[in-house]
Amino acid sequence: MKRTYLHPLPLRIWHWIQAGIVIILIGTGIYLRMHGIAALRPHDPVLLWHTRTGLAMVVSTIFWFAYTVWSGNLRRHYGLGRRDLRGMFAQAGYYLVTIFTGAENPFRATADDKYNPLQKIAYDAVMFVFLPVLGVTGLLFLDIPAVRRYLLAQNLVGLVGAVHVFFSYMVVLFLIVHLYMTTLGDTVFSHTKAMILGYEETDHGAEEET
Amino acid sequence: MGADHVPNETVRAENADSPFNPLCTRRQVLIWGGVSIAGLSALSPALVQAAVRPLVIMENAEGVVVADPVVCVGCGRCELACTEFNDGRAAPSLARIKVDRNLNFGSRGAMAWREGHGNLGDGLIVQDLCKQCPHPVPCANMCPEHAIVVSPVHKARAIDPEKCTGCGICLRACPWEMISYDPDSRKATKCDLCRGKPKCVEACPAGSLRYVSWRDLTGTTPPRNPTTAVLPPQRALNCVECHLPGQWANLGQASAMMRQAFGGGRSASSGGIGFSWIDMAGAVLVPLAAAGALLHAVLRKVRKR
Numbered sequence: 001m002k003r004t005y006l007h008p009l010p011l012r013i014w015h016w017i018q019a020g021i022v023i024i025l026i027g028t029g030i031y032l033r034m035h036g037i038a039a040l041r042p043h044d045p046v047l048l049w050h051t052r053t054g055l056a057m058v059v060s061t062i063f064w065f066a067y068t069v070w071s072g073n074l075r076r077h078y079g080l081g082r083r084d085l086r087g088m089f090a091q092a093g094y095y096l097v098t099i100f101t102g103a104e105n106p107f108r109a110t111a112d113d114k115y116n117p118l119q120k121i122a123y124d125a126v127m128f129v130f131l132p133v134l135g136v137t138g139l140l141f142l143d144i145p146a147v148r149r150y151l152l153a154q155n156l157v158g159l160v161g162a163v164h165v166f167f168s169y170m171v172v173l174f175l176i177v178h179l180y181m182t183t184l185g186d187t188v189f190s191h192t193k194a195m196i197l198g199y200e201e202t203d204h205g206a207e208e209e210t
Numbered sequence: 211m212g213a214d215h216v217p218n219e220t221v222r223a224e225n226a227d228s229p230f231n232p233l234c235t236r237r238q239v240l241i242w243g244g245v246s247i248a249g250l251s252a253l254s255p256a257l258v259q260a261a262v263r264p265l266v267i268m269e270n271a272e273g274v275v276v277a278d279p280v281v282c283v284g285c286g287r288c289e290l291a292c293t294e295f296n297d298g299r300a301a302p303s304l305a306r307i308k309v310d311r312n313l314n315f316g317s318r319g320a321m322a323w324r325e326g327h328g329n330l331g332d333g334l335i336v337q338d339l340c341k342q343c344p345h346p347v348p349c350a351n352m353c354p355e356h357a358i359v360v361s362p363v364h365k366a367r368a369i370d371p372e373k374c375t376g377c378g379i380c381l382r383a384c385p386w387e388m389i390s391y392d393p394d395s396r397k398a399t400k401c402d403l404c405r406g407k408p409k410c411v412e413a414c415p416a417g418s419l420r421y422v423s424w425r426d427l428t429g430t431t432p433p434r435n436p437t438t439a440v441l442p443p444q445r446a447l448n449c450v451e452c453h454l455p456g457q458w459a460n461l462g463q464a465s466a467m468m469r470q471a472f473g474g475g476r477s478a479s480s481g482g483i484g485f486s487w488i489d490m491a492g493a494v495l496v497p498l499a500a501a502g503a504l505l506h507a508v509l510r511k512v513r514k515r
Binding site for chain 2: 095099100101102152162165166169172173176177179180183
């Protein structure tokens, strides 16, 4: 039994807050999308909650950026190097083929190197593309008079809405894969437990890694 | 003109002793084919634009008359001033400000007058005024003749008497019942802010009316008499450019198309809204990801045994 400290407390708190926010946003977002924004009143409570939660999401994401830059995690965990490029194929091979034969995961998370190459790509996409784009397009729709006039004049409303909806589908896609991947640890809930308690417990590999 | 103006490939093709003697080379076919495809696709928005498009008012009005019911004495001079200026006669029933119909019956106005009681109690005086609605302007949206236009003065929503046929649809479209029908001219009338100087404001002896710059209060004050949002299909087609269609509508559309394809039921309504490529992406990718995860889990379970 080996315990690795993976997730510091601020990140754990942030992660679960973000999880709640994302679930509320997806729920309200699906409602808004199913009914169509044209059929809703401007004071529809679901619309208001989507807006408020979206603003909370912006704040929470800005906190994550600040924390990640300040703690040095940005370079440590999110930079893609030459090594990741090589490890990517081994990782993909593991998930697609060798996992079924009971092989070891070629990647072991440590405090200094938390994410495998595929995880890095996925998290980079979510944190540096999906969420910023969703945040910016969402903020454009806050009905600020000048922005509203500009969007109407340039005929950009449809485009901005389309981008927002497309990237929200991408986030849903990420969420499905993310939730499934959390069950691929040593036990079904070992990754989830690590995100709550901070320590990842592993049964094997303790001897060779020490 | 000499042979040096002709591209080499063409010369070669013409001089070749081939039984086909093609008019142009394969490369030229590809180049011109590509150019015409690119040109046509660049032109298609212009072609769509050229088709007759129903008028959709996007600009907000710049002014609106607001009323303070507390100081109103119900004298009705505003109604007289209004019809005197706009219709050349004193006809309060035609006035674009409605005081008489609400007199002593509270804010439910004409509705309460039919029943004989106001819902905020009797004995109140409430003026009704055109709100100069923002987009979507209900009366303008429903007008089949596109006769309700933005007036150049203070962007008031005004009726163009040249186009108005007096069908009366706008009377039913306005949630505030602010449009009147003039039986003499057989046209609808509504407040057009008297070319920027509302006569009702000038006539009010109690100082109850003010002409102020328009401000969007949508969402802060719920509408009194909300109507269901019904749009003519041609206009709805225009709205899709800005408002992405709802998925219920999309699903209905898709199922109607399916029913039609399999030879049953009514046909899909023309000019409706279809799936957009984004929803296609979502509708394909999201179930695919879920199915992939499920398959992965099942395979793991099976191989473990």
